[in-house]
Amino acid sequence: MPDPDRLAALRDTVAIVGVGETDYPADYARARRGERYQDAYGYAAIAFRRALNDCGLSRNQIDGLIAGPSLAGERLGEVLGMDVRWADQADAVQAMLKAAMAIHTGVAECVALVYGNDQRTGGTAYGGPNAMGGDRHLAYTYYAPWGLTSQGALYALLANRYLAITGLTERDLGQVALAQRAFAGLNPNAVMREPLTMDDYLAGRYICEPLRLYDYCLVNDGGVALIVTTVERARALNRPAVLLRGIGRSDHNREATSLRPRLEQFYRPAQRQAAEQVYAMAGLGPSDVDVLQVYDSFSIHVPLALEGFGFCADAAKLLNSGDLGPGGRLPVNTSGGHLSGSYMQGWGHQVECVRQLREEAGDRQIPGARTAQYISDVAGKVTSLIYGVRP
């Protein structure tokens, strides 16, 4: 059974001190021109160099390395010229949790979390007979004889039922895309910055009905890196430290391929478990959150997260209130998210939490942001992290 006291002992002991990202719009433009400028390791390395510069640590002070997809840890260490005491591989869901555990146990003191992806120029397939992730999520490929494939189609099935049950409309869902595009317009490092209207959204072609083009994430190249260390070490760096205040995790895989938890429960039991844990550890609740980042491979993730984590009972009202966009009470995906900012598979969302809490987010800065929450639910694998700064 979870011991809240053990978890709470980890609160505010680990800090993010450095962040780095690549130049998403420039790299997207290159890709559109057919140029291959970097591979996944190259993007990762550029982001890592920027994260090091950001925190002021030198490379030889980093003693832990976590390689994110689509990188192999051994090769990443070679590319970055790093020998470390401890190394691991993790997606965004697990990376911060693993880094915190490694630092807490003492196997590493300064951990670099490094992600790179050349999914656009490398032509990663997210649907079809060999869809990425089909080895872990059988449903991405198993129903190929009937033409059912892709994470998007599975969320379209979910949306079909969710809309019918909740009364949420396609127009309501469009508010997610509009709000995030409005934030992207304020972020010079977002890929899609031109304004999006409801008419534009509704005129967008269906990919898998009821999900349209603007309900889907981008597919672009890039890299993200974060440097995480002890709060004591962070203090000595003379940089604003962002503290990890809460961790929630839940992993529901029973009957995953049959889609029962997806279509009958919308993954709510998994979300509830993760929510209880993250809020208990942080000693906070949804009303304390100043900035929310939601893993958004599809727009539908946002209402699911808002309801599943207790921000509202009925997402339609909140989506239409304007509160999720610039100037609203509960700003969501303030960099533009995966839909309009950059599809870095949840890694960019961590960086955005840091930038908002450091008040370095420029035109999209949420004034006085002290608490930022990240929520990720991909196919029943739920994580939430709460970050904060000392008042």
Add this chain to the structure above:
Amino acid sequence: MNLFDEPYWQYAEAGELRLQQCVACASFRYPPAPICPECLTEEHDWAALSGQGSLLAWTVFHRQYFPDIPVPYLVGAVVTAEGPILIGNIVGLPAADLTHGMPMSAVFPPSTGSRRLCQWTSRSSLEHRT
């Protein structure tokens, strides 16, 4: 296709809908699996299903992912009377006529591709035809 799928497809070729059923606890396994996820028993039969169910959700594909499957096409998830959820194409009626929970029946149209598929149609349209 995994190691345990072959019998499913052999039955489908013969127009039969059969799924793995645990001999110890009678739970169904779908997709086919090495062991019962309820009681961790290996032994199983291939039990015939009634072919009746209700429509849980559907989507219309507008983007083409497979060269041999032209768009648009309709994919549905059906909760069978026995419990397992099965995926299939919905045939014999357009998306506009679908409602959540509508009774569905399994059909095995003649094979057009490499395999004969278990598909689903509304029970009323099937009764209308026969």
